[in-house]
Amino acid sequence: MNWAEQAASGNPRSFKLRPNVKKIIIGVIVGILAIIFLSTLLYQVGTDEVGVTVRFGKYIATTQPGLHVKIPYGIDRVAKVPVKRVQKEEFGFRTARPGVRTEYVKGIALDESLMLTGDLNSAVVEWIVQYRIADPVNYLFKVRHVRDIIRDASESVMRQVVGDRSVDEVIILSRREIALEAEKQLQIILDNYETGIQVVTLELKDVNPPDLVKPAFNEVNEAKQEKEKMVNEAWEAYNQAVPKASGEAERTIRQAEGYALNRVNRAEGDANKFLAVWQEYTRSKDVTRRRLYLETMNEVLPKIGRKYIVDSDQKGLVPLLRLEGVEGGER
DSSP: OOHHHHHTTOOOTOOOOHHHHHHHHHHHHHHHHHHHHHHHHEEEEEOOOEEEEEETHHHHHHHSSSSEEOOOOTTTEEEEEOTTTEEEEEESSSEEOOOSEEEEEEEEEEHHHEEEEESOOOEEEEEEEEEESOOOOHHHOOOHHHHHHHHHHHHHHHHHHHTSSHHHHHIIHHHHHHHHHHHHHHHHHHHHHOOEEEEEEEEEEEOOOOGHHHHHHHHHHHHHHHHHHHHHHHHHHHHHHHHHHHHHHHHHHHHHHHHHHHHHHHHHHHHHHHHHHHHHHOHHHHHHHHHHHHHHHHHGGGGOOOOOOOTTOOOOOHHHHHGOOOOOOOO
């Protein structure tokens, strides 16, 4: 009769385990307890994480990446928080399949992307928020549902910023400024809530008018572009004509000023010359008269073709002259 038959027979003395079976059971129990002890004593923190240790629900310490020891059997509990991982929230669209060629699904979240601009127009605004956990303690213990807070705060801020600008600024002119302002306001809200979240970047992905008004919006844009083209052409003609006219006017003015200066200087020179001659004449009238006469003759005589110098006392001079054969320049 084996030990199972003895146990079935109801004999108390026969229901005894063999010594080797007892050792095996005890060894298994000890091994299980050792595994439980070691598994609750040691824990590993990843390279992009930190470990937040709580003891009976109270925060104790924050541990860095590596292997660490804690009080086992559930006395100390560790929450691993990915503080170095950049996480992302999408608004107005969803990523269908990430990869080298990421595919997006649009138009499924119009309730969060359809917004009213400051000039009472509509715009479909799609954006992303990238963030990381800067304070793991606040992230775990200060607020609940941090992801919902990020989404609600981001949507609220974006609606406020878009509502302060016109549709042209939202779609075309001020997209970068809108993103920076929304990022700043979102960070202020998250800091006030003590979420422990740091916004890495807020980027507008796509901003368009609603599908129903796109044709009209495109027509308006074409008209504005045509207007801008005509204005630019007019400014181009203006910039060519006005500087040219200004240059010609400046040149005419400078020529007139030069002519006036020349005439004034010449008149002053002639007047000074006359005064100088007059002063010399008053000092020595006879000498000055002779000098003036000689200077005048030196100036006039070279311009005369024929010259006849006749002595006032000469008699019968005319019959002696052969005037018909005399060439210019003879005396």
